[in-house]
Amino acid sequence: MNVTATFVFVLLFIGVTIIGFLAANWRKGDLAHLDEWGLGGRRFGTIVTWFLLGGDLYTAYTFVAVPALVFGAGATGFFALPYTILIYPFAFVVFPKLWAIAKRHHYVTSADFVSARYGSRMLALAIAVTGIVATMPYIALQLVGIEVVIGALGFDTTGFVGDLPLIIAFAILAAYTYTSGLRAPAMIAVVKDILIYITIIVAIIVIPAQMGGFGHIFSAVPPAKLLLKSPDATSLNGYSAYATLAVGSALALFLYPHSVTAILSSSSGNTIRRNMAMLPAYSLVLGLLALLGYMALASGVKDMPEFAPYFKAFGPNFAVPALFLHFFPSWFVGVAFAAIGIGALVPAAIMSIAAANLYTRNIHKEFINRNMNHEQETNVAKLVSLIVKVGAVAFILGLPLTYAIQLQLLGGIWIIQTLPAIVLGLYTRVLDYRGLLVGWAVGIGTGTWMAISLKLAGSIFTIHLFGMAIPGYAAVWSLIVNLVVSVAVSLLVHLFGMQKGEDRTRPEDYLDVVES
Secondary structure, three states, X not given: OOHHHHHHHHHHHHHXXXXXXXXXXXXXOOOOOHHHHHHHHHOEOHHHHHHHHHHHHOOHHHHHHHHHHHHHHHHHHHHHHHHHHHHHHHHHHHHHHHHHHHHHHOOOOHHHHHHHHHOOHHHHXXXXXHHHHHHHHHHHHHHHHHHHHHHHOOOOOOHHHHHHHHHHHHHHHHHHHHHHOOHHHHHHHHHHHHHHHHHHHHXXXXXXXXXXXXXXXXXXXXXXXXXXXXXXXXXXXXXXXHHHHHHHHHHHHOOOHHHHHHHHOEOOHHHHHHHHHHOHHXXXXXXXXXXXXXXXXXXXXXXXXXXXHHHHHHHHHHHHHHHHHHHOOHHHHHHHHHHHHHHHHHHHHHHHHHHHHHHHHHHHHHHHOOOOOHXXXXXXXXXXXXXXXXXXXXXXXXXXXXXXXXXXXXXXXXXXXXXXXXXXXXXXXXXXXXXXXXXXXXHHHHHHHHHHHOOOOOOEEEEEEOOEEEEEEHHHHHHHHHHHHHHHHHHHHHHOOOOOOOOOOOHHHHOOOOOO
C-alpha cells in the first residue's frame, strides 16, 4: 500500500464528505420540495453552474477513459475534443428556452415538458424510461474511476474486502445526497474541478520535462496512432467515423437527465448562455488530458514490471494512474487520485438525483399516485436516488466491467432518440406524439440492432451507399431513421385528421425573451 498517497486521498475524501453534509444549509431552502432538493431551488449562479456542469460532464470516467482511448486506439480518441466544442453553441441556443419554460411551469424534468407539449403521458413515459435506463450504466462507470485508483493505491480490488472501499464511498455519497440533494454535488464540484485543473496543469508541465519534451513524446508514438486512416475510393474509413462520433456525442450529451438537471438548476437563461461561452475552458483541459495517453505510450509504462498486474486487471484504463505513479512523488499521487475519486462522486450524485426526479415526476406521480403532495414527492425521489446508487454498486460488483461499458455504449444510442421530442418540441408542434413515439421505438430498435450486430464491442456501424462504405456512429444512423419515421407517421396522422394531443404550454412561452 502506498501509505502517503492513501493518507492524502483519504484526507481529501473526508473533506468533501464534510462539505457534502454542510451543503444542506447552503442557500437554505425547504428541502421537502422537489424543486429545492432536486434542483437546488433553481438558484445557482454563473460560477456555481460552471463548476456543476463541469463536474457533471467531465467525469472520473472521462479522466480515465479519454487518455486510455488515445493510449489504445490513437488519434480516434481525440473525437472528444470537437464534440465538446460542438455542443456549446447548440446548448447556447436550445437550453435557455427549455429553462424558461420549465421555470414558468415548474417542470423538473425534460419529460415534464414533453408531457405538457404533446399532451401524451406515454411519450413522456418513453422519455423518462430512456433517461433512467441510459443513466444507470453511466453511474456504474463512475465506479470504474474509483476502482482503478483504489487498485493503484495498492489495495486488492478482488473479493468482498476489495469491494469494501467502493461500498463505503457510495454509502457516504448516498448519505449526503439524501440529506442535501443537488446542493451537495454543486459544492463538491468546486473542490473536484480545482483539483483536476491543478493535476492536469502540473502533469502537462512535469511529465514532458522529464521525457525530453513533446517532440520526443510524439516521435515515440507509432505513426498509425498519430493520424486517422485516410479515405480511399471505396470507403471514408476513419474520417466519417470520427465526424459522426463527434456530432452524435454532441447532440446526445445535454439530453442525458443529469445534464438537464444541472441546466434547470441555473438561476436564469443568461446564466446558461454565459456558461456555454465559458465551458470550452474544459475542452482545453480535455485536450491536455488526452495527451496523457500519448505520454503513457511514449514512456513505456505498460511494459514496466511493477505495473504489469494492474494493466492485466484494468487494461488501458490504468494508463493515467501508471503515469502519475511513475513520474510523481506519493503525496501528489494522492492529490491526483483524489481528483479522480471525487470526480466520480459528483456526477454519480447528480445522475442519481436526475434519475430519481424522472421516476418521481413521470412514472410514480403520473401512473401510481397522482395526488402526492410536495413532501411525499421529495421522499419518493430521495428513496429512488438511494435505490439507483445501490443498483449501480450491485451492477459493478456483480457483473464484468465490459457489461457496464457495453450498456453505456447503448445508453448513448438510446438517449439521442429523445432529441426529436425534446429539442424539436421547443420550436414546432408539426410532429405528432404518435409519430414521435413510433420514431422513438424504431430508433431504439435500429440502434440496438446495430450495436448487437457489432457484438457490443463498438459503436461504429458501416453502411453502404452507391458503392461507398461509410462507417459512422450508430446513434447518428438510428437518429436519422427516427426522424424519417417520426415525420412520415406525423404526416399520416394529419392526413387522416386524427385529433392532436392537448398542448398545455402557451405560444408566448416560446418567444426568445432573455430571462434575467
